[in-house]
Amino acid sequence: MFKIILKSKLRIIGRNLTQDWATYFILGPVMMGVASLLGRRIFNDFAFGVGRIQAVSISEPLAVRLAFATLALKVFFNFLPMAKRLYPTERSLAIEDLLPISVHVRYKVFYFDQLFRDLPFFVAGMVILLFFGQTQLLVWPLFIWAFFPGIEIGFTLTWVHFWSANRKQLAGVFGAVMILLVVLPVAQFSWWADFFTILFVPLGYYQGFKVWRYRDMGRFEQFLMVHQDRNNKIGAASVLAQLSHIIPKNIRPLVLRDLILTARNFVPQIWRNVLLVGLVVLSVVNRGNIDVAAYCALAVFMMASTVAPLFSLQRPYRAMDNALPISAEQVWCAKLNYARLISFPIPFIFWGIELFLRPRPISEALVLLLTLVLLGIAVSSLVGGSICEGDQRPVLQYIIAAFMSVLATLFIVVFNPAMFLLLFPVLSSLKGSAITRLENEGVS
Amino acid sequence: MLLSVSNVTKRYGDLVALHPFSMELECQIYGLIGNNGAGKSTLMKMIVGLIPPGKGKIVLGDLNAKESPEEVKQYIGYLPESPLLYPRLTPEEFLRYVAEIRGIAAPEEEIEQWLNLFSLSEKRNAFLNDLSYGMKKKIAISAAFIGKPPLLVLDEPFNGLDVATMEALSEMIVKYHKDGATIILSSHLMAYIDRLCQQVVILKKGKVVAQGSPDDLKKETNQDTFHDTFLYYSRDSE
Numbered sequence: 001m002f003k004i005i006l007k008s009k010l011r012i013i014g015r016n017l018t019q020d021w022a023t024y025f026i027l028g029p030v031m032m033g034v035a036s037l038l039g040r041r042i043f044n045d046f047a048f049g050v051g052r053i054q055a056v057s058i059s060e061p062l063a064v065r066l067a068f069a070t071l072a073l074k075v076f077f078n079f080l081p082m083a084k085r086l087y088p089t090e091r092s093l094a095i096e097d098l099l100p101i102s103v104h105v106r107y108k109v110f111y112f113d114q115l116f117r118d119l120p121f122f123v124a125g126m127v128i129l130l131f132f133g134q135t136q137l138l139v140w141p142l143f144i145w146a147f148f149p150g151i152e153i154g155f156t157l158t159w160v161h162f163w164s165a166n167r168k169q170l171a172g173v174f175g176a177v178m179i180l181l182v183v184l185p186v187a188q189f190s191w192w193a194d195f196f197t198i199l200f201v202p203l204g205y206y207q208g209f210k211v212w213r214y215r216d217m218g219r220f221e222q223f224l225m226v227h228q229d230r231n232n233k234i235g236a237a238s239v240l241a242q243l244s245h246i247i248p249k250n251i252r253p254l255v256l257r258d259l260i261l262t263a264r265n266f267v268p269q270i271w272r273n274v275l276l277v278g279l280v281v282l283s284v285v286n287r288g289n290i291d292v293a294a295y296c297a298l299a300v301f302m303m304a305s306t307v308a309p310l311f312s313l314q315r316p317y318r319a320m321d322n323a324l325p326i327s328a329e330q331v332w333c334a335k336l337n338y339a340r341l342i343s344f345p346i347p348f349i350f351w352g353i354e355l356f357l358r359p360r361p362i363s364e365a366l367v368l369l370l371t372l373v374l375l376g377i378a379v380s381s382l383v384g385g386s387i388c389e390g391d392q393r394p395v396l397q398y399i400i401a402a403f404m405s406v407l408a409t410l411f412i413v414v415f416n417p418a419m420f421l422l423l424f425p426v427l428s429s430l431k432g433s434a435i436t437r438l439e440n441e442g443v444s
Numbered sequence: 445m446l447l448s449v450s451n452v453t454k455r456y457g458d459l460v461a462l463h464p465f466s467m468e469l470e471c472q473i474y475g476l477i478g479n480n481g482a483g484k485s486t487l488m489k490m491i492v493g494l495i496p497p498g499k500g501k502i503v504l505g506d507l508n509a510k511e512s513p514e515e516v517k518q519y520i521g522y523l524p525e526s527p528l529l530y531p532r533l534t535p536e537e538f539l540r541y542v543a544e545i546r547g548i549a550a551p552e553e554e555i556e557q558w559l560n561l562f563s564l565s566e567k568r569n570a571f572l573n574d575l576s577y578g579m580k581k582k583i584a585i586s587a588a589f590i591g592k593p594p595l596l597v598l599d600e601p602f603n604g605l606d607v608a609t610m611e612a613l614s615e616m617i618v619k620y621h622k623d624g625a626t627i628i629l630s631s632h633l634m635a636y637i638d639r640l641c642q643q644v645v646i647l648k649k650g651k652v653v654a655q656g657s658p659d660d661l662k663k664e665t666n667q668d669t670f671h672d673t674f675l676y677y678s679r680d681s682e
Contacts, residue, residue, distance in 0.1 A: 004544045008533065015532040015571075088494055095528045095587070097494060099545045100518035214513055217495050222456040 002105045031399040061186040063134050069181050076174045077272040082156045087220045107209045114149035154204020161212040165223040254334035267310045276302045293413040296350040300376045301405050304339040304383035308394035311387050328438035339384025347376035374420040378408040385427045388434035445505045445594040446470045452500035461486045462650045473621050475641035476630040482647040484630040488597050492522040521593040525600050527584035531573030535583050546591035558586035578604045598629040638670035646677045653677050
C-alpha cells in the first residue's frame, strides 16, 4: 500500500517540478550559486579590502554549536505547524485519513512527506557550510536529514501528549537548551544527538503515531479553538488600526488587513523571524570588527522577509482582491509598505544598543542613525518591492532579495549613504515588473 | 452491517459538542439534520474513526471504532463537507488511487461508471484543481462510494451540485441502500431528507430535539412539509 501512496505522491511532486522546472532547476540554482559566490567574494575579499566589514570566518566547534542551535530552533518553530499536520483537524484532513490505511503505512508516508519538506532546509545548511569553507562537515546535514523527521514527529506527539500544544512551556525548555548548547563541550553533542534520536524515533512511532495521535486529537482541536480565541482577544487589530494611519490612504485597508493577519498567526514564520532578529540584536554586544550596519541590514532583511510567506499564503484568496476595485500597483505598494512598517523600529533599536555599548560624539551618532535608517528603508523596500520576483516561492524571493540587500548594504555602508538614491530607479523597475506579473496572474 | 452508537458524547473544553447520543441502524438511510454547529459533523467524524468519542461506544459489526479506528475505515465510505482531493491528479488517477487503497483489483469499470454518471468523462485528463467546485464534489462523492462500502457517511452530499446531479445522486443512494448499504447523510435540503430517509434525528447544540421517521415527525407537529417540520423544531427548542 505504501507503494501506491508513494507512487501518487511522486507523481504529484513530479508534476509540480515539471510545471516549474525552470524555477527549480535553472533560476533557483543559478541564484543560489550567484548569491553564495558573490556574497563570499564581497565579504571575504572586496569589503574586507575597503576596511569597513571584517572577513567572516567560523571555527568547526562554533559551526557545530550553531548547527545544533539551528536544529533545536527548527524543532521549536516547526512544532505547531507539524502538530497541525499530524492531527487530522478540519484544516489538515487528507484523503488518506478517510481510507483504510494501516498506521504503519501512514507513518511511513508522513516520514517521507517530512523528508521532502525538510530537504530545502538541509540543502541550505550545506550551502552555508560551503560558504564558510567547512567542507569536512558536509556529510552531516545529509545524515541528520535522514533521521530528523522521526525526531520531529516523535517529539511533537510526545510533548502534546504529556503537556500541551502551547508553546509557552516549550519556549522555556528550548531557552534552556540554547544555554546548554553554549555551556556544554562540543564533544558531548554527538552523544546527546544519539540519545534523542533513540528516544524519539521509536517512541514517536510505537506510542505516538499508533496511539496518542488518535487519542489526543480532541484535546489538540480544543487547544486550537482556545488558542485562536485568545489571539483574537488580544485586540491587536485596534492597535494596528491606529498604527496604520501613517500608511497612504489608498492602500491602508490592504496593509491593515496584512498586519491583522500577521498578528493572528496567519504567517507562522513571523515568530521565527522575531526570534532571529532578537538573536542578531544580541550578537551586536560582541560584534568584533563587523560594522553594526551589517547586523542591522541582516535583522531588517529577516523581519521584512515575512512579506514573502504572507504573499504566498494569500495566493488562494487573491481572487477576492481581484474582484474588488484594487489595482496591481496598490497590491504591490501595500506589500512594500508592509515590509517597511514591520521592520521600521529595527534601525532605532540597533542605534540605541550601539550607542549604549559604544558611546560616541553626537555628530557621529547622528550620522550613524542616518545610515542605519537609510539602510533599513533600503533593505526593507528591496525585500517588499521584490515580492513578485520569486514567482511566489518564498525561498526564491529570499535569494533575490538577499542578493539586492547585500548590494544595498555595500553601497550605503561601504561607499556612501547617498547611494541610497539608487533605490528609487530600482524600485521603479521592480514596480513595473510586479504590475505585469500581478495583472497576468489576474488574467490566468 | 450493524452500526451501534451507545451514549456517545464529545466535549471541547467547556463546549459540549454532543450530548449523550445513541442509535442503532442496519440497512437504513438515516438523516442527521440540524443548523450549523449542531454537532452533525462531530458525530460523523466519530463514526468514521477520525476523532475518538469522549464517552460511550461506537461499534460497527464487531469493530469498536475507538479501539480500531483504522480497521473501521475498511467498511466506511466517507464524504467530508469539503472535498479532499490532490490538485495535481486527474479524476481518473485519483479514483484509481482510492480504489487501489481499498484493495479493488480492477476498478476501471467502476471508475468509468462514476465518471459517466457525473458527466465527467471529458474531464478525465484534467487536473483536479482545474475543475469547478461542483465537479470536485462529484469526484469526492465517487471516491466515497467506490468499492461499495457497507456504511456510507455523507456530510452535505448535495452542496454545490446542479439539480440533475442531485437527482442522480439521490437515485444512487436509494440503489445502494437496496443493495444492503447503510447510509447516514446530513443535508440542509429538507426535501431530499424527506424523500430519502427512513429515520431522521434533529440535533440542536449537540442535543437530540426530535427523532423518528419524516412522516411521523410531520404528523407530530402537524406540518405539511418536512421543511416546516424542521423549522418548527428549530424554533420550538430555542
